[in-house]
Amino acid sequence: MKTWHGDEDAFNKLIDLLDKAVDRSLALPLACPVCHADRPTFHAYFHVFSPHSRRGGIWAWCSNCRSLAHLSGNIPEWWSNYPGISTHKLTRVPEYLETLATQLDVHWNEQVLKKPKRDWIFRVFVDATQERPGGIVAVAGARPEGEKRPPVGAIVSVEAAGRPHRSAVLVAYERELRGRGIAFLLSGIDRADIPSGAYVIWKPGGHGSATPPEVASE
Numbered sequence: 001m002k003t004w005h006g007d008e009d010a011f012n013k014l015i016d017l018l019d020k021a022v023d024r025s026l027a028l029p030l031a032c033p034v035c036h037a038d039r040p041t042f043h044a045y046f047h048v049f050s051p052h053s054r055r056g057g058i059w060a061w062c063s064n065c066r067s068l069a070h071l072s073g074n075i076p077e078w079w080s081n082y083p084g085i086s087t088h089k090l091t092r093v094p095e096y097l098e099t100l101a102t103q104l105d106v107h108w109n110e111q112v113l114k115k116p117k118r119d120w121i122f123r124v125f126v127d128a129t130q131e132r133p134g135g136i137v138a139v140a141g142a143r144p145e146g147e148k149r150p151p152v153g154a155i156v157s158v159e160a161a162g163r164p165h166r167s168a169v170l171v172a173y174e175r176e177l178r179g180r181g182i183a184f185l186l187s188g189i190d191r192a193d194i195p196s197g198a199y200v201i202w203k204p205g206g207h208g209s210a211t212p213p214e215v216a217s218e
């Protein structure tokens, strides 16, 4: 049997397909982007380890060529863990996940249907923040969901589990992170109000928003 492997090229192909599967709510299994086997052999799974911060593990793999990609990151709020998982059996290598691939695909397909319907134009999950003169740099490891980016000067909504929604002004874009993530400078907000796992959302005009952004009064 082939051994599990994940060079940079395979990693990028698997993660790109995972991004697409999330973005477009695609059902699994899909065709493997590495070996292009003639039957669908690509699987993926998220597992939340910390329900409060939404930190967890991300796996994408192929049953046929045994290429794998594993990351830690923030898991989307619509996702729930597969209840039949033994957490202590999870490792970087998806040997255990592969034994559950059929059930995990069914679970994935149920979960992606729970994804909230988009009413945002721009939505990004914050991985980390840094203090900077003039504001707080918010770093997101994943590319933004949505079609447009807020213009510099836009008021964005910062939404974190269990906290009142705050608003902030997007002052500048800092950089792109390997073509996937994004970092930007926010002002008018405290760093403590942008915990890891917060969403930064922009809905121009506030249509469809339960809590339209308001300018923070200092």
Ligand SMILES: [Zn+2]
Residues within 6 Å of the ligand: 032, 033, 034, 035, 036, 037, 041, 062, 063, 064, 065, 066, 067
């Ligand atoms: Zn493959």
